[in-house]
Amino acid sequence: MERKGARRFQVLDLLQEEGGAAAGTAARVGAQTGVPDADVYGVSTFYSLLRKPGRRTRVCQGLTCKLAGSDARVAALRATGEEVEEVSCLGQCDRAPVGLDADHEALLWGEPGSISPADTDLPMNLAGDDDFSFSALARARELGPNAVIAELKAGGLQGRGGAGFPAHFKWNAVRTQPPGDSYVVVNADEGEPGTFKDREVMLRRPGLMLEGAAIAAYVAGAAVLFIYVRGEFKDCIRSLEGAITAAADHLDWLDIRIVEGHGAYICGEETALLEAIEGRRGMPRLKPPYPTESGLWGKSTLMNNVETLACVPSIVTRGGDWFAAQGKTEPGSKLYCVSGHVGRPGVYELPLGVTLDELVEAAGGYVGTPQAFSPGGASSGFLPMSFRDTPLDFGGLVKAGSMFGSSGLVVLNDTIDMAMAARHGLVFFEDESCGQCTPCRVGCVVQRQSLDRYLETGDASHLEHAEDVAWEMDEGSICGLGMVASWPLTTAMKHFPAAFEDRTIDE
Template identity: 45%
Template sequence: MPAYRSTVLLCAGGGCISCGCLPVREAMEAELKRRNLADEVRVVQTGCVGSCDLGPVLIVYPDEVFYQKVSPGDVPKLVDEHFLKGRVFERLLVKSAETDNLIATQREFAFFNKQVKIVLENCGVIDPENIEEYVARGGYLALGQVISERTPEWVIEELKKSGLRGRGGAGFPAGTKWDFVRKAPGERKYVVCNADEGDPGAFMDRSVLEGDPHRVLEAMAIAGFAASADQGYIYVRAEYPLAIRRTRRAIQQAREAGFLGRNLFESSFSFDIDIRVGAGAFVCGEETALLASIEGKRGIPRPRPPFPAVSGLWGKPTLINNVETYACIVPIITRGGDWYASIGTEKSKGTKVFALAGKIRNTGLVEVPMGTTLREIVYDIGGGVPNGRKFKAAQTGGPSGGCIPAEHLDIPMDYESLAKVGSIVGSGGLIIMDEDSCMVDVAKFFMEFCTDESCGKCPPCRVGTRQIYGLLDKITKGEARIEDLHLLEELCGMVKESSLCGLGQTAPNPVLSTLRYFRDEYLEHIVDRRCPAKVCPSLIRYSIDEAACTGCSLCARNCPENTIFKVEDQKKYRIDPARCVKCGVCFDVCRFGAVVKS
């Protein structure tokens, strides 16, 4: 391999690809060739770096210079400045949110330097389509060691020592689960990876499969060794075509290299993995529904026990963990369970990846030790709420989770603390909301999701979620009475207690948690018929402040219903309130702040 003086890491995660990073790569390679630098500078296409809103992103090693929002047109100048003149190309650097200073390197950027990367240690660093890069970072060493030097008991012991808990949402201790499957009677056993990352707002599993698929394959093989299974399945949702493609390729490469297949590392242990693609059903993230789906059936959950560890795929003992859980395994094996347990809090060990999105300056994936406070994540890493707005709440755990209000900003993010305030870590989605979000509407949004995704098997979930949605709809339309609020609470409790699976049991959580912290907002909708955040269309009206209106006609031209008309003989416009559908387009397009929401 030739020695390069510099390596350009180009993020090719889903986000950056959609921002056009592939043309940047082409331009970069062409420019390097034109300047006779192709032998000195290498371009590597990596998985997700994490800072999704800054894409396309380039990191130039060895200096770790971080360039953002690079367009193909910037490339000649960038090559000229950085590689020929040897100085940083300032125009493409990130600016610090507080000081306005330029940030040259990844190390100086608060978004990165507050993070501790274990799960994501290879994401954005290696080329996910090249197994050699994974091996060069020590990949498959743990598998080799485990097979040739260790026993299944040793693996499970390390895992128990590490304190790792399942990252899919429920937080069940991984070591205990692995032990159950190992001890379950049965000749044939299976290992399954849940990559049906359905919670809206969570995308770490996608990034791991897109950016470092071999890490998951290696962990599944180790799980196979520990549980004496010889076949694994990865169940990926169909919405992730790139993750499916890269994982398929990784499986092929691992088979060719002898890391998957028969008699691994010349032992008697054989293990292979196949992919199963989901077909767009949220409930399939529930483990028994997922197993039904792998078997080619409707994804409908069944009561537990028996748990999959005893009777899973085709009735055989089955070990199920999600992508992020598997992504923790190799470091635990390599560096030891005690090392892993030294990170995090007393009961929540290790790190957790959060998918930071919503009304926040830096969006993307952040990996922090368990117990890091919400404030650190939102302000230090996320850079705070943009546009001078105020933080209102953070929503964690998607449709099964809850809201954390501003008064709890200093809460440590771990399983126990979040449970105490009525939310969950869940799969790690973290959506930030500002004053422009209506909490009743948020609850309604999640309930609509659950009514739609309920599989229909048990009535509490099928009928209950619909009734709750109906009540929330009444509230947001200003048609509810105070009794409806009591009915709402009663229904939530009933659905929670009597539903068959996790979907129904947790579906009322967003309602209960918003009721707990934002009851006033519910009351305002019901009693005053007012939406304080000015979101619910039935409770707001748009008008034009004639003093501020310049008569530019932009609003009138954009109004989808043609309800904005010119006031006779004047250069002013007015909205016909009777026909206005309250879509808000006029409010968005007005450059003079003349459209008023009230």
């Protein structure tokens, strides 16, 4: 039970100021906030940017960074005597390989990623400029909340964070809650390996996202807007702060608070994100209740992804029907992230439902002979090239036994051992499992260890229980992370069985 007057929401910021979970930190932060010392310690050991104090360089161990030579970077840095930690995907796959310096600023060693050329007929148009006129917000006020929700419905806007849940349902659910305090939260904790679209929105069009969020706050009747930004995205935070200043005249009615993440992929899960804002370990809550009903501090909370909100201004100004018509198989345009074996990795705004070939054509074509692709980040597993004509949309990929997720596409050519590719996904989820529920906490380790034993011995019998374990992780886990954490392995085994047969290991 919370002590009266405890300022728990300050815990994470204070821990960051202290430099992480060093001896004595928990007691000092506990004394300042009124949160029990042990509780503070539990929080500090949960987040990867806090749990190990001291300064060091972090290098991404994601699949695309590995392909781009991150191992050599690690070796070179260590040769200079620098302390290096290999960490989960840093969300810069288009610029691989990448790292983070001791101050958590990005180290971009690869070529800059590409974006779609400027076109004012694109709903988000990342190459365009923010004008900070906030005319869409003014238009929303003219229309009124119900008409805005109606336009979202006509626009068929699906949540761009990964679930594809119709946005108007959430907006309407908050609208129909009893009056009282409510919050709007922007989920800017982008962390799915292969995904970096929200990063580009925040860097290039922070005003657009901010306007979408302000419209959400207006519709929800919220006076406070939280933007939870991944802690590894310092440049995005600066960009958002600049936009908040530039838009100050239009937003004097809204209390906007940027909350910085501290290194936990799981906080992209909406209820874990709420726990993090409140100053707790980022462990997902049980649902029901859903955040629209009982979210931040138990209040009705509307949470949307960065890209989802960036779609809102154009829907309000140009109409839901216009937005819907921008799609191919499903409504609207979509920011596709492409990395791996393609000519120009980057973020491309294309009609929702393009095929892989159409997307890769925009991204400079395949490099080598493509073998497989991840359609929606590590969680979506792998598909073989026989699915190259499948529309890359929410419905089509579910039918293909995969998912669109956050539309982080990673293309792998035939130089890649699919068992090794699967291993990268398993390592990621093992590192990022929150440890709350047993299927995920134990299952992630079981799967990775089984694959390691296979890769060490070449004996395929080590993988005999992979399907059973994956089934239980899907059935039994609390949240989506555990449900899909086996997919890199099980989809690779399904579509690339030759890569998982008995093999001879060179000594």
